[in-house]
Structure formats: C-alpha cells, structure tokens
Amino acid sequence: MKLSFTGVLTALASLDLVKRVAAAGWPNGPLVTSGRYVLDTTGTNITYAGTNWPGAADVMIPEGLQYQSIQTIVSKIKSLGMNAIRLTFAIQMIDEIYANGGKDVTLQRAFVQALGQANGTRVLNQVLAKNPGFSASTTRVEVFDAVAAECFKQQIYVHLDNHISKGMWCCGTGDGNSWWGDTYFSSANWTRGLAYMAEHAKSWPAFTSIGLRNEPREPTSNAQLSRSTYNWQTWYTYMKQGAAAVHAANPDTLIFLSGMNYDTTLTPVVRGTALTPGSGKFSLDDFPGYANKLVLELHNYENSASNCNSLQSNLRNNGFEAMSASAVNKFPVMLTEFGFQMDASEWKKVYATCLASFVAKEKAGWFIWVVAGSYYIRSGIQDYDEGWGLFNRDWSAWRSPSYINGALLTMVKDTLK
Template structure:
C-alpha cells in the first residue's frame, strides 16, 4: 500500500517541485501588516498552507496512528505539499490530570472498546501506545518538527468528542464545558509546554467555533482578550490566533471596535468557510458565488484591507468528488483564495477516526487520505489545491504583475506558441494588463494583445499596432469572473477552455442569469496579483514597438 501511495502522487509531486521548494524559515513568526513573516533579516513572507490533523475526538489521540507509522504520516503531509499542521486538542487534555497525565493511549482506546486500534498501534507505533495522552500529543508535535512541518495548536473543544452543535456544552464562555478560568489555565499550560522547546509550534488558535445561545460580543472581547494575553505571557514567540462568533464565520464587529492587546506583531484572526453552510445549487451559480464572496468580505475579509492577517483555518469538501454543492463551492473558494492570497488550513488529513459519535472506524469523506491512511483519496482535488500552496504575493520584493487564474482547474493562462494560449502551471503564467480601454495585452511583450475570432475558435495573441487590432474585454456576471468580448461578426463570447486540449478558446457566455442547473465554471477566470518568479523561459518574441525592425504588416493569425 505504501508503494501505491507514492506511485499515485508521482505526477502530483512533479508539479509540487515547481510550486514549492524546500524553504527554511527563520522562526519565530510575526506579522507585518496583513502578512505572516519569518524572523529573518528581511522578514520573508510565510504562507501557512496547513492541513488539519484531528486529535480532539473521544480518545484524545491523534487520529490514524493505528493505521500508519507516525513518520509515514508526516512524510505524506510533506509530499502532498503542505507546510503546516493545525493540530487540534481538547481542553481537558491540558486541565484534567487524571485524564491526560495518567491515562495512556492504550487505556483510552480500550475504554471505547477499540481493541483493533490497539493492535494497530502495536504494529505501527508501539513506542506511543503506553505513553500518557499528553506525552503522546507531544510526540506528534516533535515528529512533525523533525519533518520540518510547522504546527498551529488549536483548542478545538473542551470535552473530547466530535464538534460541534449549539447545545453541546462546549460552545461559549459559561457553558457547562467552557469555564473561562479553566480555559485560560489550559491555554497557558499548552503554550508554555512548547515554549523554548518546539520552534515548529508557530501559533495557537485560542478556541474553535464559538457558538450557541450564550454567545455575545461583550463577553467575546472580555475573554478572548484574556486568553490572548495569557498565551503571549508564557510564550511570546507564537502567533495568537483569534476566532470569531457563529461557528467562526463572523468577525464583522471588529470593523467598528478594534481588538486591543498589549503586544504587537503576533495577532492573527481566523475564519471557517464550508460549502455545506449554504446551498450552491438552488440558484444561478454566478449569483451564488458573487453573493457568498461579498458576504465573506463583509464578515471578515475587510480585515485584510485594514492590514490585519486573516487565516482560513478550516475549509474543505467531500473528497469523493461527487458532491455537486461542494464542487461548486470549491471553485469559488479557489478564486477568492488566489485573489487575496490567503493563508489556510484544509479540513482534513484524517481518512478515518478511531471512533466518531459511537461509530468505530468511521470513514471521513473530507479526508485527503483514504480509510487506511495509505493513499490520496482524490489526487485531482489535491492537484487543484496545490495551485494555492505557494504565495502569489510576498512583501513586494519584486514588481507585482497580473496573471490570469482559472479557479476550477488551479491552472493559469500560459503561452502555447507565439500566438496561442493554453492552461498550464501558474509558475509559467504570462503576465497581462487590462487597460482602461479594455485591451488585454501581455505585460512583458507589449506588442501582443488578445484577439477573439469565431465562436469555438482559439483566442489568439495579435500584434498590437493600435487598439483597433485588439478585442475589447470586460468581466461579466455577478461572479465577476467571465471575460467577455465580441467576435468580428459582433457575437458576444467569453473566454473558455477546450476540454480536450486545454487551449484557451471563445464560446458563447454561459449562465449570465437564471438557470440554476447551468455550470459556468469553465469560463471563470480571475486576474490575480502575483510577485512569483516566473520559471525562466525565453520569450517567443522580444521586440520593441519602437524598434526599426518592428513589423509593419499584421500577421494573419
């Protein structure tokens, strides 16, 4: 099975080798305006591209350790292109000594009748099986550090178990399982446990998905500020990551009242975004994506405009690939994640759980790994997500440019030949400029502009003698992602992708209004700001429009 895993990711790895090099960061991390940066002289941007590894369920043990050796799991995380793990933990792991300090992994598994899992531990991770639960948690952090993976500790819940519901007693301060003083005690214990020891622990999420009937803004400010100050007081190196209200979807109250703490350059806010929270099938998809994107910006995205870091600490989809609602959501998410160049954490690494809500060996359809934690569940989805694993932008060390991103594939528009375009790796993307006169031209070779011909034909680059030689382009629909122009016969067309060749073509614009069953995703394109260094390829034509050798007759293309 191990061999099958590595074979299944071989092609993906070829892509990731171009997308993500093995960069060493200077820890600890800090913030610089809206960016997370390292502690080096230049303060390079560090983009958190994490995967969630649950360790908060009933057993309070990191999932999957009965299926695969811990080093094998860590290697898989690295091979899949993630640089970080958001490691969840229940509050009682830090505050209940009789539970975490005495109970071993073996005892916890046996408590729930998980005898097969005990046998799995004996085969795959025998050195962890008889450790106390808190020591087993530390072993996971240490192993991730050995594989150069950053860790964000996430206080996911208080009483170990599946999260979440409004009335589970874990939702808000004052609930049965969320005593504010005990919560602060637990945060301080975990933060101090890894202070000056585990440099790969780069951040701590104070509390996952605050919710329920008791939630209110006044107590949110009161207790989240206390929690933030407490964590920073015992471990000033780590990022303090603060969640909002309503299942971590609402930070809108920060627009009018800032979150004031005594420390600087360590504060990050987090949000969650899932497709199953809304219907993506009951209306025009352009309209839904436009509406949901606008809502995200209103509820949390405005923080970036204020120069405050925002971390999408949970998003995810059904990895089986047959959930229409999730698939539609993912394309819209990819567009916004690329446009804003967000830090993020995918839910989830787990292919299965020891026990979830009394179901032993529960399969996790959102898991990037399969039931046995041995293979990628869906390499197509993972390849798509790999497009946003490397930063599009840094701290503007290089001149920013605009590239054209295709969110439903995770690819960008690249040069196929002198005059033809196709989809390819964003590291090879051409840079474009959309002028005030709506001419779309190449930035580096400004003598070329984009020209639409007939419906169904490839769109081509044309020599740019004057604007009359070029098509005029504008973004249509409520998604603002359909690039539209007119053919020489006056027919309205949009950029599209030929499914057989990946060539960029023009077709009749889809789904501009109405028709909930219509799917416009192949026509979604996003002009994304990028400072990525382009893979060095020789320009197809390097010539100045002012050169004496400039061609005075247009080529027939």
C-alpha cells in the first residue's frame, strides 16, 4: 500500500508515540541486586558502560562547560553507545551549603574562588555563553541538576561518586583526604554529605546509584592515624555508616562499596575472611533491609601489564571473584576507574586490550577515566590539558579517534549486548 504524504506523517507520529511510550518507564527503577546481577523492575540485567565526568575539583562543578554545553557533552557520550556516567562530587560543596544556611555557592563565586577574579570571571562568561540557561547566580548543585536532567533525556544512568572531601585534584596518600579522620576527612561531614546528595538526587529520574568514597588509602601524612585505624575493621565500620546514611535518605539507590589501597582490593569481603585486626567478617545482615542494594567497585591502573592472564587473575583475586559461583559473598562488581594515555598506540597494548576483553566476558560494568579533555584547574594549573581524556583540550573532538573507532565502540557494544 502506498501512503500519502499525510499518511506518512501520521505513521511517523504514531512511531514517535510508540517510542515515547516505550521509553516512559526508563530507567525502570529502583534497581536491585541479585547475586552477581543488577536488575531493573522488569527483571532485565543492567550493566553500566560509561565514563567518568569529574565535578569534585576546586570549582566543584562538572568540568568542560566553558568549552561545550551540557547537551553537547552528553550527546557525544551517548554517541559512543554508553549508557552511564560516574559524576563525581566533593563533600566540601555540601559543607558550604550547611555553613551558608542551606544556600549553595553561585557559579560566580565558585569560579572566582578557584581561579581568581580575572580568570574566574573570564571562564564563567565562557560557561554562560555555552550554557545560556545558566546565569552568574546559578548554583553549583543546579549545574549537577542540569547534567542529570540531560542524562534523563538521553537515557543515561547517573552514578554519583563521593570523590573527595576538600574540593581538589584527587588522589594522594598525603592529601588530607585519604582516610576517615584525616585532615579534611570528617566522618560526620561525610555521612551528612552522602545523605544530602542521595536525598537531593531523588529529583533526578536518571539517578540510580552512588559510590560511598573514592579510593580509600593509607593516610601517610598522619602516622598515628595510619597505625591505629588504617585496616579492614575500620573500613567496615565506616562503610556500614555511609551505607546506612544513604539508604535512610534514599532507599531506592544502589550503594557502591569501594576497597582499600586506592580501591584496588576487596578480597576479604568477597571471600568472607576476617576483617583484620578483628575477627569479624562481612555480613549482609549488617545492612538490614538493603542488602540487595550493594555493589562492589574496583579500580585498576596496572598500565605496565605485559601478561593478560596475570592481569585478569589479579582482577579476580582482588574482588571480581564475587561474580563467580564460588564466591562466599556474591555481588555485582564494577570497574569504576581504569584509563591510559589517549594516543594512537597505547590502546593497542596489553593493559587496554586485556581489560576490554575481561569486562565484556564477565559482563561487568565499567567507567573509563576520563571523559574530560581538560580541567578548570588541576593541582594549581588552570586549563590543564588531560592527556587521558576522551575529549581533546576544548572538548570539541575525540583525542584519539583511532581508539574510539578501533576499540572503545566495540568495548561498549560487547559489554551491553
């Protein structure tokens, strides 16, 4: 049958309606865990394949907005087939909201404080030009709101990550943010900040999960703290506190537990061995009513790996064993950080190719570090060029098209198929 022009328009409108109705339930939450799987309300297994979008440094808003709009950045992420972002935040942002009677800092103040009067004003004006929905009086949290709203429009899951306490470049053992009780790491402010963001993110339909703390690590600048509390027993105490704070604020969200030594190991959790120096063990009973909300996350930066079998064995021993039938404690496990130099050849080496095959085979979720082509400021250097960034310096194109086309698109597809 040959359709008239009007008939074609009617058919297209009907198709659009079907698509919109079909999409209306996304993300089909709240998500829950069952053994090694994350499931939505339809019973479908959900796997993240995404990238890290930093928002926890000195300015404390998502990076890159002086170069591109939020819509453009999210669209480019979506063009890779990715379905998730790991959006980082600093506890300092929430501390300042509480200190200011519940009112957040404006963009004008945030940029000037971080970059100085002249450069802060200049970069702010660039941000406003690229994102005309903002003004100088827009707040930092409102920028996070806008990112989450755009992710919902494009069906990208938002995973929040408490990256650091004091807004700055992360991470080092002597940066004052490494362990509970360190210079800037107040456990009370941490649980308050987690609860605040979990509660606030209830208004984000795309929000599905939160990471309690990025890369817990030895506080080398505080020898007494390191000797007395840098251990699995203390780790467990605080992970239970953080998880309880999040669940009380937002019972729908998945809660990611990160391991010790820069989040490179969770072995005693998975194997059910003693959380030293005590004799206690990890138990799902310690998370009453929300044991089916827990996910494990690991990082890996073994960039010099020369043997894929050895690298994959390390990943399993350090925590990915939780996805196997032999695990004492079974969990979904996600590789929330890995990365390498974005050039024409690094992606062809053992590290990158081995991780790509591993996550696809295991159907493990992941977030590559990092989407950012540059930072507003990093370690005192303004407009810092990020050689590991998927984007180039001005976020206008992929830094390594050969990696995107030669490996990353396939990695996303193989993970999600």
